[in-house]
Every structure is written in structure tokens, then in C-alpha cells.
Amino acid sequence: MARIEEQDGQVLGAGVLLAPDRVLTAAHVVRPGLPYVVHFVGVPGVPGVAATVRADEHVPQREDAFGDRIGDLALLRLAQPQPAEHTTRLYRLASPHGPVSMYGFPAGDDGGRWHGATLVAARGRDHQVQLRPQTQGELAAPGFSGGGVVDHETDEVIGIVLSVDDGPNSVFSYMSPTETILSHLPQAAAWSEGAEAVDPTLRPGATGTAGRLDLPFATELASWFRGEGWPVLVTVVPARSGRAWTLTRAVTLADRELRTQQNTSAFSHDPPETVPPAGGHDLALDVRGMTDSQVMDRIAERLGIRGDPRPERLGALRVPLAAVLVGVDQAAEPDALLGLLERLAQQGARLLLVFRRRGGRAAQAAESFxxxxxxxxxxxxxxxxxxxxxxxxxxxxxxxxxxxxxxxxxxxxxxxxxxxxxxxxxxxxxxxxxxxxxxxxxxxxxxxxxxxxxxxxxxxxxxxxxxDERLRRREELLGRVTAEWPLCRERAAARGGDRVMEAYRLYELALSLLRQSPCDVDEAETAVRHFVGFCSGTAPGREGTP
Known part of the structure; x- marks a missing residue:
């Protein structure tokens, strides 16, 4: 819980102590070359520590070609390192969902405060995540910028607060999740935990093949990563082939952590329809030799499900799973794995199933999935x-x-x-x-x-x-009129005069309106009230006690 100040004591924002000499914060809180003071409010008796930020560890907020905000991350260097036991770690978590807490310093509260929020959804190409406050009083004020966001399910720091919507009626704030942070500040990987999304064997260079793009296959993959078309894609990719290189390229570009400025620049001249978006998958596994239980454990780890990795729990997640599984036909128990994957697909999971050989189980999966x-x-x-x-x-x-x-x-x-x-x-x-x-x-x-x-x-x-409600009301009114008429006629006859004729006129009017097609129930109900009111001896238009 780091409070970042100017030298005159003006509070600028919050931060997270990742290493004895490094504090992670939002880039708009600090600027390279200027002096700052960092206070650790959770550690009694520790004086403020001088800190600066270097230009190569400052990623300012900017807009990409599509107008989305990206970056806004920085690492402060402390003049005096802190004890290692006071540090925390960033935690990788796919498809963040559910309740979180964030720590910051609203105006007038230098001791800091916890606010509750719910993760809504990722937005933009930097995959920043919207945070909705649990109550109106818990909207993240500017003093929360750079503060850690703690996931309730895992009790881990899964990102930092970046900004708050502008305007007096703003509701949302935004978080940069761990993997987005690592894509901009890869050195922070040394202070991070949690399973990486992409297995090493599915990264560029692992196939041992030349980088020649299979254009139709790359287009098909990018479409799936964008969430287009049928949610399950079954394909065959021999281990050492151009298609294998195209697959690793797509998996890398679709991963929030691995998609960096360096590799996007390398593919900047490729057709845009072949480039998948960041955050297009939650994990990419090489399942050779793995059992279905091991695969489920890996999925649960990435989604932050602890202690009970049953497939049924995935159905309770607001954000559906998106997974790439390579070498399905080389798994330890291919049929059992396909059974597990079928259950996940039925719960809404998006699956890219890669087989190494044509026919056999690949054809069976294409048929059943x-x-x-x-x-x-x-x-x-x-x-x-x-x-x-x-x-x-x-x-x-x-x-x-x-x-x-x-x-x-x-x-x-x-x-x-x-x-x-x-x-x-x-x-x-x-x-x-x-x-x-x-x-x-x-x-x-x-x-x-x-x-x-x-x-x-x-x-x-x-x-x-x-x-149907109006028809039932019509039937109720019709029953009331027909039931009231014999008694009404007797009362009118007993009173003499023209009352029988008037009662009959009102009865016929109500009856004709009720039997009219289509029946105007409101008009008919008014006529029924006049008839019943006359019969009960009350003033016309007022219904008395029959």
C-alpha cells in the first residue's frame, strides 16, 4: 500500500511494492526525472522514501490507431530498498471476473481506504478492464490511480487502477490486468506469479520451421480469436509445417502478455484480416501426454478456481472460457479428453482443437463438435x-x-x-x-x-x-351482468314505473358491448358499472353494494 507524493506532501496517487526497490504505479501519476516521496501506510514507523522513475520504465498513456487508451504504467525506483517481506506479487488471471477490492487515497484520507468493485469486462486493444463500484460511495477517485486491485476468489493482486471516467456522473474506473502490465513492462515478470497463458512449445521458434504465413489458415484463426463464427474450431496442424508456424504466430499475437510492440511491428505488414486481437484466448496448451484431469487443473489455475476444479464450476463464470488445445489426438487419454471438452463446449466455452493427424479422432471431433x-x-x-x-x-x-x-x-x-x-x-x-x-x-x-x-x-x-388478461376480464364482466340481471329485474318491477325499461336498456347496452368483436373491455366495463349501480340503487356511474 504505497502512497506517492510530491516533495511538498501533495498526494498524487497509489502504488504497489513489487520488489524491495520497485513500486508499480500508473504513468500519469509520475514523470521521469522528477523527485517523489513514497510512504508505505501498511508498515508502521517507516519514514517516507525518496523515489524517481526512469524514462525506460515509464510507459505513458496514449491512444492507438483505433482511439483506444493504452499504456499508462510506470516503475518507481526507491532510493532505499525495503524489506522483501513487505513486497507483493502480480498474479496472472485469465478473463478476470467477479468481486475485487482496490486500495487508494481519496482527498483528505492520507491513510487510505479500501473500495469494493466488480470486474465488468475488458475493453479496447490494451485489454483494460472496467470496474463497477459496489456502492455509489466506492467510485475510485483520482487518489486510487496506481493502487493494487485484489481478486476476492484468489486473494491475489491481479492489476492496478489506471483511471476514472470523466464527468460528474461517471461510474466506471479501469484496471490494467497483470498480463497487460507485463506486455508493457516485461521486467515486471520477475515479480509475477500464476500460470502463463501460452505453453513454451507453442511460442515462436518452438516449431523449428521457417516463418512462412499460411494466409487462408491465418485468416481462419484470426476470425476465431475475434469470437466470430462457430465457437469450436477443429483443425489439423502437423507438428513441423507452415501451418504450425502460422498457429504459433496467431497464439502469440492473441495473448495479452506476449503481444508486445516488438512482435506486432514484425507483423505490421501482414494483411489485417490475419491479425487476431490481444486477449483472444485465455490459455493455449500443448496437451501431448496429458490426462483430462491435468488439462482441467491447468484451466482451473488460469481462471483462478482453487480447491474444486470441476467442469461444472466453469458454468458459473460470467466470462466464458476461450482455450487453444494442441495435440488433442496425442493426449494420454484422447477419448476422455474429448469428453471433458464436450462438457466445456456445452457450457459455452470457445475451443480451438488442434489435431496432428487427419481422419480418426480429428474427423470424429469435427462431426461431434x-x-x-x-x-x-x-x-x-x-x-x-x-x-x-x-x-x-x-x-x-x-x-x-x-x-x-x-x-x-x-x-x-x-x-x-x-x-x-x-x-x-x-x-x-x-x-x-x-x-x-x-x-x-x-x-x-x-x-x-x-x-x-x-x-x-x-x-x-x-x-x-x-x-388473455383482457379476455378473462371480459368473461368476468359478462358473468357478472348475466348473474345480476334476474335480481335487478325483480327489484325494478317491485319499484314500478319505468325502472324495468331503464334496467333492461342498461343491461342490453352492457351485454352488446361485451359481445362485440373485438370487445372494447374498458368501454364495456363502464357500461357494466352503470348497470350494476342502477340495479343497486346508487347514483348512475357509481357502483354500490349489490
């Missing part, structure tokens, strides 16, 4: 569209023919009807589209259609439910 489930999803979509067009649409029409919509819900009903018309056109497209439109790489079309079908189905079900 891609072709069959993809075909089943298209078939299920077709049934859903049929259900909307042949059942829900007519059901809505039938009810609208019997009862008029409430003015407040008329727009919803009109949108539901329009959805049926659009679904009819979509159904024709699905029924007659060429087979190439249903390839795995075009599965995003399927997902879009599924989302549209679900929205339209829910809207129709809501509209039908609202009309």
Missing part, C-alpha cells in the same frame, strides 16, 4: 420460426379479433404483429438459402437469427398474455 450441433441449431431455429408463424401469430390474430388492446399496449401488439411478418420472410430465407450460408464460419448469421427469433417469440407471448 461442429457439424452435428450446428445442424441441430439450424433445425431448432427452423422449428422456432415455424412456431412463431404457424402458432403464435395466428393466436395473436385470434385474440385481437375478440378483444381490443389497451391503448397503452397497442404499440407492443403492433410490434408483435410486425415481428410475425418479418419472421415469415426469415423463414423463407432459412428454408431456401444455399448450404454455404450455413458453414461454421458464418455461424454469426445463425446467432443473429436466433436472437431475433427469441425477441419476437417473447414479444408475442407477452402480447398474447396481455390480451
Amino acid at each position: 461442429v457439424r452435428l450441433p450446428l445442424h441441430a441449431r439450424w433445425t431448432r431455429l427452423h422449428r422456432e420460426l415455424d412456431h412463431i408463424v404457424d402458432e403464435l401469430g395466428p393466436a395473436l390474430d385470434e385474440r385481437r379479433g375478440r378483444v381490443a388492446a389497451d391503448p397503452g399496449t397497442r404499440q407492443l401488439l403492433d410490434r408483435a404483429e410486425a415481428g410475425v411478418r418479418r419472421t415469415r420472410m426469415l423463414l423463407a430465407w432459412v428454408a431456401h438459402s444455399p448450404e454455404r450460408e450455413r458453414e461454421p464460419r458464418r455461424a454469426d448469421v445463425l446467432f443473429t437469427f436466433e436472437d431475433a427469433a427469441e425477441r419476437r417469440r417473447r414479444r408475442l407471448e407477452e402480447a398474447i398474455s396481455l390480451l
Whole structure:
């Protein structure tokens, strides 16, 4: 818990003691060459320590070609090293999720304060992570910049706070996760723990082959790393081949820690469609000789799951797993591993399964992980569209023919009807589209259609439910009028005069409005109140006790 100040005592931000002589902070807190004072608030009796930052350990915040903020990291060097037992370590954690705590120094609180937050999602090409405060009073103020972020599940420091949204109504702050920090400051790897995402055998140079890009394969891989198409990609990559080099290139560029300015510059002239985004996977494993239990342990370690690495726990994670597994057919128990991977796929995991030989298990995996489930999803979509067009649409029409919509819900009903018309056109497209439109790489079309079908189905079900409520109200009113009439007629006859004719007129008016198609329930209910009020002897338009 380091508090960073100017020499005059002005608090600038927070930091994390990684080594006896190094404090990690945000670059906008400090500038190279200027003197600073660092106080360690968690260690009683330690005086402030002089510190400076060198230019080669200062990564200023800047915008990349897409306008995203990147960098904003620095290492302060202390003039007097601190005891090693006071240091902490950065921890690598894939797909951060769940509750965290961060320590900083809001204005007027030099002792510091813990704030709670929830990790929302990564943003931009630097993979900075949004933090949502647990309460309105826990928004990270500027004095939190550079402070450590502690994951509740693992009790590890998984990054540092960078900035807070601008403006009076700002909600989010942002964290640079460990692997992003290491991509900018690789020297900090000496003070880091946690499993690296990419096995050494899957890094550049490990294949022993020349770096010749397989353009179609690189494009296919980049698309998968971007989250496009079917979530499981099954491919065959011989161990020593151009495809193997293309695979290691893609895995490296898609990793937050390994994707550095140096290797992105080396591939800067490659076609952009072949370059995957940073953060495109959570881990890349060479599974040769590994059992399914060992693979599950590696996955759990990367996701911060401790003590209970069952596949079922992955289903509770807000961020789905994205994993590359190479040499699936060379695993210790290939069939058992495929069984585990099938369970993960059913929970929404994105999997890149690499086999070394064609046919056999590679063909089996392509069939069970891609072709069959993809075909089943298209078939299920077709049934859903049929259900909307042949059942829900007519059901809505039938009810609208019997009862008029409430003015407040008329727009919803009109949108539901329009959805049926659009679904009819979509159904024709699905029924007659060429087979190439249903390839795995075009599965995003399927997902879009599924989302549209679900929205339209829910809207129709809501509209039908609202009309059913009005129909039930109509039946209640009809029952009340018919039950009230005999007693009302007797009372009117006993009182003499024209009361029988007036009662009959009000009865007929209410009855005709209730039997009208479509029935305006609101108008009919008003007529029923007049009739019942007349029968009970109250003033017209007011309902008394029958």
C-alpha cells in the first residue's frame, strides 16, 4: 500500500511494492526525472522514501490507431530498498471476473481506504478492464490511480487502477490486468506469479520451421480469436509445417502478455484480416501426454478456481472460457479428453482443437463438435420460426379479433404483429438459402437469427398474455351482468314505473358491448358499472353494494 507524493506532501496517487526497490504505479501519476516521496501506510514507523522513475520504465498513456487508451504504467525506483517481506506479487488471471477490492487515497484520507468493485469486462486493444463500484460511495477517485486491485476468489493482486471516467456522473474506473502490465513492462515478470497463458512449445521458434504465413489458415484463426463464427474450431496442424508456424504466430499475437510492440511491428505488414486481437484466448496448451484431469487443473489455475476444479464450476463464470488445445489426438487419454471438452463446449466455452493427424479422432471431433450441433441449431431455429408463424401469430390474430388492446399496449401488439411478418420472410430465407450460408464460419448469421427469433417469440407471448388478461376480464364482466340481471329485474318491477325499461336498456347496452368483436373491455366495463349501480340503487356511474 504505497502512497506517492510530491516533495511538498501533495498526494498524487497509489502504488504497489513489487520488489524491495520497485513500486508499480500508473504513468500519469509520475514523470521521469522528477523527485517523489513514497510512504508505505501498511508498515508502521517507516519514514517516507525518496523515489524517481526512469524514462525506460515509464510507459505513458496514449491512444492507438483505433482511439483506444493504452499504456499508462510506470516503475518507481526507491532510493532505499525495503524489506522483501513487505513486497507483493502480480498474479496472472485469465478473463478476470467477479468481486475485487482496490486500495487508494481519496482527498483528505492520507491513510487510505479500501473500495469494493466488480470486474465488468475488458475493453479496447490494451485489454483494460472496467470496474463497477459496489456502492455509489466506492467510485475510485483520482487518489486510487496506481493502487493494487485484489481478486476476492484468489486473494491475489491481479492489476492496478489506471483511471476514472470523466464527468460528474461517471461510474466506471479501469484496471490494467497483470498480463497487460507485463506486455508493457516485461521486467515486471520477475515479480509475477500464476500460470502463463501460452505453453513454451507453442511460442515462436518452438516449431523449428521457417516463418512462412499460411494466409487462408491465418485468416481462419484470426476470425476465431475475434469470437466470430462457430465457437469450436477443429483443425489439423502437423507438428513441423507452415501451418504450425502460422498457429504459433496467431497464439502469440492473441495473448495479452506476449503481444508486445516488438512482435506486432514484425507483423505490421501482414494483411489485417490475419491479425487476431490481444486477449483472444485465455490459455493455449500443448496437451501431448496429458490426462483430462491435468488439462482441467491447468484451466482451473488460469481462471483462478482453487480447491474444486470441476467442469461444472466453469458454468458459473460470467466470462466464458476461450482455450487453444494442441495435440488433442496425442493426449494420454484422447477419448476422455474429448469428453471433458464436450462438457466445456456445452457450457459455452470457445475451443480451438488442434489435431496432428487427419481422419480418426480429428474427423470424429469435427462431426461431434461442429457439424452435428450446428445442424441441430439450424433445425431448432427452423422449428422456432415455424412456431412463431404457424402458432403464435395466428393466436395473436385470434385474440385481437375478440378483444381490443389497451391503448397503452397497442404499440407492443403492433410490434408483435410486425415481428410475425418479418419472421415469415426469415423463414423463407432459412428454408431456401444455399448450404454455404450455413458453414461454421458464418455461424454469426445463425446467432443473429436466433436472437431475433427469441425477441419476437417473447414479444408475442407477452402480447398474447396481455390480451388473455383482457379476455378473462371480459368473461368476468359478462358473468357478472348475466348473474345480476334476474335480481335487478325483480327489484325494478317491485319499484314500478319505468325502472324495468331503464334496467333492461342498461343491461342490453352492457351485454352488446361485451359481445362485440373485438370487445372494447374498458368501454364495456363502464357500461357494466352503470348497470350494476342502477340495479343497486346508487347514483348512475357509481357502483354500490349489490
